[in-house]
Amino acid sequence: MLYIDCPYCGSRGHEEFTYIGDATKKRPDSAEKSDSAWFDYVYLRDNPRGPHLELWHHSLGCREVVKVLRNTLTHEILGAGRPGDEIAMPDAETER
Amino acid sequence: MADPASPLRRSALAGLLIPGDFGAAPFNGPGILIAERGPLSVVQIEAGSDDPIAAAGEALGVAPSSVPNEATGSGRPRILGTGTGRWIVSEPESRDLAAHLRAALPESAAVTGLSHARVCLRLSGRDARTLLAKGCGIDLHPDAFQPGTSRMTSLFHASVLIDCRSAEPVYDIYVHRSYAAHLFEMLRDGALEFGCRIA
Numbered sequence: 001m002l003y004i005d006c007p008y009c010g011s012r013g014h015e016e017f018t019y020i021g022d023a024t025k026k027r028p029d030s031a032e033k034s035d036s037a038w039f040d041y042v043y044l045r046d047n048p049r050g051p052h053l054e055l056w057h058h059s060l061g062c063r064e065v066v067k068v069l070r071n072t073l074t075h076e077i078l079g080a081g082r083p084g085d086e087i088a089m090p091d092a093e094t095e096r
Numbered sequence: 097m098a099d100p101a102s103p104l105r106r107s108a109l110a111g112l113l114i115p116g117d118f119g120a121a122p123f124n125g126p127g128i129l130i131a132e133r134g135p136l137s138v139v140q141i142e143a144g145s146d147d148p149i150a151a152a153g154e155a156l157g158v159a160p161s162s163v164p165n166e167a168t169g170s171g172r173p174r175i176l177g178t179g180t181g182r183w184i185v186s187e188p189e190s191r192d193l194a195a196h197l198r199a200a201l202p203e204s205a206a207v208t209g210l211s212h213a214r215v216c217l218r219l220s221g222r223d224a225r226t227l228l229a230k231g232c233g234i235d236l237h238p239d240a241f242q243p244g245t246s247r248m249t250s251l252f253h254a255s256v257l258i259d260c261r262s263a264e265p266v267y268d269i270y271v272h273r274s275y276a277a278h279l280f281e282m283l284r285d286g287a288l289e290f291g292c293r294i295a
Binding site for chain 2: 007009010011012059060063
């Protein structure tokens, strides 16, 4: 069980959440006409080993979107906050 | 507002919630008590661009709390936080609560009547926490889930709002109407080992 510290509800098990995806992708401006920019936004994702910012929907709780910093290798939850929050990346020393 | 006695307010558990004692018969009485509360007026307030707390406090005589998971009011009404800027107001049905709130709150607030869309089960008894733990992953320890707070979570896979009314313990469980029969059956079956009194 992964415990995610929801900004509203507090610590909850991951089975209450629905995974949305990469939180680092920025939606292009709606006036953007280039196909490659939209293709990149819709389809292209990095698959990093280690800390990764992602969005989880607290579907069985407060129904808000939570930004989570998760280590994709160890599944350690390193931080959580609202989508607009800055979540500090761990130092290289604390990385396992 | 529907007349409380009209067929429109027929309980979702009609024919299923049969009063009586079920399951084990411990010498010190049933460990679980289950009852349906109602008819209730249940209304959701969602904040828009203006903070509705002050206006809601004036209209209801008790203000919603801005503290996450904090419940206010003793029941007439009871106000529960369900998310940032979102509350459920619940009281025994006596007035058109949604219209009352719509008139009192800022234009930007969304007021949604949910009275017919929710069922409220009151769960109490000495084994109530153990029964909840069978189907719910939150921390139910009395120090963690205290009276005067509520939780949005899942119970036997149904999305619920659990209001801790007292440390005895007494819980009010709000569930979507169409899941009420499922939830009631799960609670009743889970309660058989403790002895279950349904009222």
